[in-house]
Each structure stands twice: as structure tokens, then as C-alpha cells.
Amino acid sequence: MIRVIGLGSPWGDDQAGWLAAEDLRGMFDEEYVEIKLLDCPGPSLLEHWRAEDSVLLLDAVSSKSEVGLIYNLEGEDIIYYTAPSLSSHGFGLAEAVALATGLDALPQRLCLLGLEIGDPHNTMALSPQTEGSIAKLTKAAHDKIRRWLSE
């Protein structure tokens, strides 16, 4: 099973992962590709995959680079290239993947596609720059899923 997980929240540019995941709905057979949206899952992210799955995480990334840049991190690289989290009890994506690694509970394939959003803005609305880049994240995710399906 390919599991696409949009990470984020309903607010501001943090919506990027959710919006791209929503855009993918209807593009693939639900029997093979599951799409879900999660808000701050912390360690419970591990509940959302099994060892035999291919998991594609879609998330907004802030590294002060050019807005719209797409990052592609595979497997344990997610631990080393994402900063320690400020999410609930300091347990975010990097920590969840590190925990899965320690428990030998990583899925067969794990990939994070991140969309650079620049400085995160504390506003409710999506910024025009990020909004204009969502299609790039959706396309990158679409291409990745097609590749996995063909392998």
C-alpha cells in the first residue's frame, strides 16, 4: 500500500502539505494509494503505516531558502535534515522517524517531500507565494507515486 500523509494544520502556509495531499485525491486508485491528513501527530505517526508500506509525507518546510523549492528526503535522512521539533512535547517528525528507526518500525519506503515556505507567517491565510507553489509539490508527489506504483 502507498500511504500519502499530508502533515500540517488548517492555518497559514502550514496548510501546504494538506493542500497537496488533497489535490492528489482522485488521481489514483484508492485500493493502492491511501491519502490522509494529520495535524501534529507526534509519536502516533507510527500508527499510520505498516512495515510493508510505502509512505510519502508531504509537509511545509522552513529553511529560509527560496519559496517553492522542493526537498526530497528519504528514510533516515529525515532525522538528520529536519530540525528538532517545537511541536507538542518536542516530539515532531524527526523524532517520530528516529523512534521508528530505534524500534525497527520504518516502512519499506519512506520519503518526505517538503515545500519551502520561507519565513513562516503567523497568519490564518495562505501566502500568495506558497499558494503558487502547491502545484509543484503536488506534481512531485504525483511523480513519486507513479514511480513507486511502477516498481
Add this chain to the structure above:
Amino acid sequence: MTERRIEIPILTRVEGEGALYVRIEGERVADLRLNIFEPPRFFEKFLEGRSWKEIPDMVARICGICPVAYQMSAVHAIEAAFGAVITPEIRTLRRLYYCGEWLESHSMHIHLLAAPDFLGFPDAMAMAQEYPDIVRRGLRLQGLGNRILSMMGGRSVHPVGARVGGFYHAPDESEAREILARLREAAQDVEDLVRWTAELKVPSITRNAPFVSLRHAHDYPMNEGRVISSDGLNITADEFEDHVEERQVSYSTALHAHINGRPYWVGPLARVNNNLDRLPEQTIHLLKQTGIAWPSRNPYHSIVARALEIHVAFTEATTILENYHRPEKAYVEIEPRAGIGMACTEAPRGILWHRYELDSAGLVKTARIVPPTSQNQAQIEADLRESVEEDLSLNDAALRARLEAGIRNYDPCISCSTHFLKLTVERT
């Protein structure tokens, strides 16, 4: 006189941003500050002008770990302002909802945040390599709590199912049966957890602050009860403001709470100590096997209290679901009216008090929230002062580790507690 400084610039395995500063002169603590520097969040101000219908979803956003507590204190306070009375079925569903949160929050704290202190690891990721079964148990129990939250709230993080008057929907009986089956499978995990926490090696220390919690006429307290303390306080939620004084300190964006001028202690250890005779029979049986003399004044026994409360939540959720029949309607109709309402419920970290003043249309005129971490903050500092003086022989690294573990005994949620604005006025 020798001077020694211990600094922990960033506290880890707690929610939010804080630090600890200690200055020791000779064998005495000259200064100790739990420095909470997370920016204030102004939630109480955000709520002003909002409709009563929006409040449960808004306050659920205050905390990713204990949204149910914020929702429950809010709905009870607003129902008090409107004079609304809920049905016994809704009361039961609210207790089930709270059971889910206690299971989720306590399981996460025990296994992923506190356990590394007791087993000598820097974090849960490192601990998972040597104790995978322990961590997996924590994830299973946390997942079970999340499953109950999803059933009641639509989703486990920032749930949206609760409303003033009850819930938007009652769970389907088939979903309730599925969760009941999962609970039954978890029975051994829950009992093993209590015994495992009781076997952890802990420092033998005693702290003498009053324990403050709710106390209900016949149930272990979650949503209702009087606010009581181990030294004789016995008040309603409406009287809370008359007894609890919140003070600003220069180095923290969270307020310090005192009762009658003294720090006090809220949370699982306070609840268990104050409600030993309200524990379910099966939990009392386990409690007697812990070898601990209850009530305990050792903050390191907080982890055992959390495990016992997981057993309470497990036992009660199982009983509720065994007898569950989907009610025709999961809420009572609400008629807004002008008024003031106050309520206190038991968040995983301790009592959480809300006060709302609403106008005749049900719009919030003022809101006030007193979260458990700000109530514990003065007590945490008092506890750590004693810890420093007890452990002066430790080197700096060991003392730092001891103090961090001492803070985590209270499972502080700093993000919940930071809501005052430091205001500087210069007049010319």
C-alpha cells in the same frame, strides 16, 4: 564563600520553551528561577467577542496533548453561565472522552518523556533501542487513547466533536464495540505498566506542599467536583478566584499561583493522594501491590500515579463501553443568556479552571484560564530548591540531570501556561 551556577538553557522533553537557572552560595540556594520564555499566546483575549458555539473548538487549540481538558472546562463553565443541565448519558460520554485523554497523555509522558530519566537515556529514541517492548507498550496505550479521542472528537489532535451541551454526534455502537475489543486486549499492558513504574528506582525524598485536586461525591474526579486540598481547602469552582492568587514574576511569561500565600501541587499525584477512596476496586488492588505508602509526598511517585490513572481510565472506559447504547441525541439544546460561569476539570496535569462572562447573545465578554502548569510552577521551584540542597555533592552534570528529571515529574506544559503580557510603561 564558593559560588556555583547551574544552568539548563533549554529544557527538553517538556512542551514549550523554558530554562532553569540556579545560583548556589556555599550550601544554600541563593537564587533559582524556572525561566519560561515562551511568548505569551493571548488566548483569553482571542476568545473575547466570540460566540459560545466557537469556544470548544478554539480552546482545543491551546494544547495538542490535553485539548479535551480545555474543551471540558470551557463547556462546563459556559453551561453554568447559561443554566444548562446535561443528561446522565452525556455525562458518561464526557467521562469516556476524558478517559481517552488521560490514556493518551499519561502513556506518552511515562514512556517517551519520563522513562528515559529513570533508565538513564538521553531520550526515548535512544531508549527504544534497548527497551523496545517498553516503548511499544507506550505507543499501543497512547494509540488506544487516541482512538477513543477520534471516536468522540472526530480526530485525536485538536478534536472537534465536543460542543456546549454535549457532543455533535454520539459514537456508533459498532465503533464502540471495536474500541471495547481493543481495550480488552490492553488489559495486561495496563497492569504490567503499574507494576513496572512501581519497580523503578527513585530518590527517596519528601515534599510538603498541599495537594490540590477535585473531589467528587462518588467518582474518581474528572469533569466535576469540589476543589479540595490536603490541608483543608474545600471550595466550589465559583470560589476559586477568592482563594487562588496569581502573581507575575519578572523572569517568566507564566504566572505563579498560590493558595493562602503558599505554593501548591496539582496533577496525578495530588489526585491519587486526595482520592484514594474513589479509585476503582481493581485499581486499589494494584495500588496495594506498589509497595508505596499512599498518600505519597515523593514527586518521583508521580509516574506511578500516572500509571494508576491509566488503569482508572482503562477500567472506566471499559465499563462505559460494555454498557453503551447510542443515545438518541448527544446534546441538550442551549439557550444563551447573559451571565458568568466558572468550572474546573482535571486535565492530565492537574486542575484547569475557566471563567467566562457572556452577554445575552452568548458572546464572550471576558475569559480567564488558569492552567495546571502555572499552578505548579511555584511548587516546582520550591521542590527544586530542596533538591539542590539535598544533592550538593553531585557534580554539575549529574545535578543538572536530577533537576531536569525533577521538573519532568510535574510534566509541565509550558505552552499552555504562557499567557501573560509583560508590559513596560514609560511616562515622560
